[in-house]
Amino acid sequence: MKKTEDGYKAMLNLLRDIGGNAGLQSMPQIGTILEPPPNIKVKWNGMVLDKKWFYIDDYWLQGHTRQIKGHIVSATQNRSGGGGDAMFASHNHDIDNDYTASIIYTDTWHVGDKILMIPIQGSDNKTVKQFWILSKGKRLDGN
Structure with a gap:
C-alpha cells in the first residue's frame, strides 16, 4: 500500500x-x-x-435520553463555620444514597x-x- x-x-x-x-x-x-x-x-x-x-x-x-440509577458513597469536603465555637469546627458530612438521573446526549x-x-x-x-x-x-x- x-x-x-x-x-x-x-x-x-x-x-x-x-x-x-x-x-x-x-x-x-x-x-x-x-x-x-x-x-x-x-x-x-x-x-x-x-x-x-x-x-x-x-x-x-x-436529545436521546437514558435513565440511570446507582448508589454513591462519599463525603462532603471539610468546612468550618464562624465564631471559633466547637460546634462550628471543621467537619464534613457522609453521603450514602441511592440516586436516579437522566442523561441527555448532546453530541x-x-x-x-x-x-x-x-x-x-x-x-x-x-x-x-x-x-x-x-x-x-x-x-x-x-x-
Whole structure:
C-alpha cells in the first residue's frame, strides 16, 4: 500500500482481490459523514446517501435520553463555620444514597467522521437496501 493510499479502500480492494465480488455487498463498509443527523448525509463508495438509507443507533441522536440509577458513597469536603465555637469546627458530612438521573446526549457525528456501516440486504439477497450505522471510528496512526 502506498503511503498516500486510503487504508480503508486498500483493505476493501484486498478483500475484492481475494474473493472477487462474492459477498462484497454484505460486508461491513466505511462511510464518511457529510452532514450529521437529523438530516444525515454520508459519502459511501463514491455516492452520497441521505437519511432514508439508514438505521442509526439512538445514542448518536442529539436529545436521546437514558435513565440511570446507582448508589454513591462519599463525603462532603471539610468546612468550618464562624465564631471559633466547637460546634462550628471543621467537619464534613457522609453521603450514602441511592440516586436516579437522566442523561441527555448532546453530541453526535461531525463532518468528516468515519462510520461503520452494516449493509442490510434486500429480499433478493444481492442488493443493499439500507445500512445500519453502529459507530464512529478513529485511526490511531493519524491517517
